[in-house]
Amino acid sequence: MSRYWSPVVGTLSPYVPGEQPKLQDLVKLNTNEHPFGPSPKVLQALRAACDDSLKLYPDPGSERLRQAIAAYCQVQPEQVFVGNGSDEVLAHAFQALLKHDGPLLFPDITYSFYPVYCGLYQIAGQAVALTEDFCIDVQDYLPAAGRAAGGIIFPNPNAPTGRALALGDVERIVAANPDIPVVIDEAYVDFGAESAVGLVSRYDNLLVVQTLSKSRSLAGLRVGFAIGSRVLIEALERVKNSFNSYPIDRLAEAGAVAAIEDTAYFERTRQAVIATRETLAGQLQELGFQVLPSAANFLFARHPGHDGAALAAALRERSIIVRHFRQARIDQFLRITVGTETQCARLVEALQAILAD
Ligand SMILES: *Cc1c(COP(=O)(O)O)cnc(C)c1O
Numbered sequence: 001m002s003r004y005w006s007p008v009v010g011t012l013s014p015y016v017p018g019e020q021p022k023l024q025d026l027v028k029l030n031t032n033e034h035p036f037g038p039s040p041k042v043l044q045a046l047r048a049a050c051d052d053s054l055k056l057y058p059d060p061g062s063e064r065l066r067q068a069i070a071a072y073c074q075v076q077p078e079q080v081f082v083g084n085g086s087d088e089v090l091a092h093a094f095q096a097l098l099k100h101d102g103p104l105l106f107p108d109i110t111y112s113f114y115p116v117y118c119g120l121y122q123i124a125g126q127a128v129a130l131t132e133d134f135c136i137d138v139q140d141y142l143p144a145a146g147r148a149a150g151g152i153i154f155p156n157p158n159a160p161t162g163r164a165l166a167l168g169d170v171e172r173i174v175a176a177n178p179d180i181p182v183v184i185d186e187a188y189v190d191f192g193a194e195s196a197v198g199l200v201s202r203y204d205n206l207l208v209v210q211t212l213s214k215s216r217s218l219a220g221l222r223v224g225f226a227i228g229s230r231v232l233i234e235a236l237e238r239v240k241n242s243f244n245s246y247p248i249d250r251l252a253e254a255g256a257v258a259a260i261e262d263t264a265y266f267e268r269t270r271q272a273v274i275a276t277r278e279t280l281a282g283q284l285q286e287l288g289f290q291v292l293p294s295a296a297n298f299l300f301a302r303h304p305g306h307d308g309a310a311l312a313a314a315l316r317e318r319s320i321i322v323r324h325f326r327q328a329r330i331d332q333f334l335r336i337t338v339g340t341e342t343q344c345a346r347l348v349e350a351l352q353a354i355l356a357d
Helices: 008-010 040-049 063-073 085-097 113-121 167-178 232-242 250-261 263-286 308-317 341-354
Strands: 028-029 080-083 104-107 125-128 150-156 182-185 205-211 224-228 300-301 320-322 333-337
Touching: 028 333, 028 341, 040 224, 040 250, 063 080, 063 224, 063 250, 080 232, 080 308, 085 113, 085 150, 085 182, 085 205, 085 224, 085 232, 104 113, 113 125, 167 182, 224 232, 232 250, 263 300, 263 341, 308 333, 320 333, 320 341
Parallel strands: 028 320, 104 125, 104 150, 150 182, 182 205
Antiparallel strands: 080 224, 205 224, 300 333
16 A cells, blocks of 8 residues: 555455466466467468558557458447457446446356456446356346346356356346346357357347457457447447557457458367367366366366365476466366367376375
């Protein structure tokens, strides 16, 4: 605290990202990055964009990128909003759409940035408990549950559980709450869940947020987007243009367009991650782990005979980093990013050794 700070700053509990250690030969399975690099066409586009034009500001409306995303999602460009990572898109959604008198509902176990944004924007958040087996219970989000909510947000698949909600269930929640915005954070949707993008033309209150960080292997480029009705997109634009006119720089736009357009590379690499995930899930189960069904590029698993924190520490001693959350209900779990086959093999070997000790 300092007397120079705006008072709200002292009250914030900032998000703590997974670490990015600079160690050699590390098996880094802690932040859900894609194990393969981005498409070669992305790298080519980035190199081509590295020229004298960088002296100019980028297009504040990111027209080319919004058109590419619109074509891919089969919506109009006016239904697309882009931002500097989906975290920024989500932040704008909290400020533009989710700050109302009623509480904002989200699961008790979910992306830990949601309560952080509630703190930043002074929004009353209300955590809704997942079921015993870590599923979202649709019933809890129907107005009949009597919560008089001002908004709803959840990831699908959820993080860090990896569990997906069927599209029909997502639609029930959206349809039952026509008077409040419902934001579906689809950061991991390409690894096995059904996207709600196809519903936006029918539901004015639905905003679907996606990112190029995970399934397009571009966490370093910082591009995310939202698809929604024109009224919702207009609210996001108003906030964005009151904050930063140029969130997508020239390189980011060039790379992101190439990534969206290279559907062949996208398909091949996401299928490879899904296949490796299924193999790894089987191997962990053979080692005695309970593994939640995952529709994401990570697994959420616990071992009945070994403490979660101790396992994470033992892996770290072997230069393998996974994510462990010191949080009620999930402190026995490890969240393990699906790496390359080689990385996963090293993980399984290390776990064999640790469990045999
Ligand atoms: C990774 C992640 C994001 C944000 O990703 P960006 O890199 O900011 O696009 C958003 N939501 C969830 C649930 C995530 O796991």
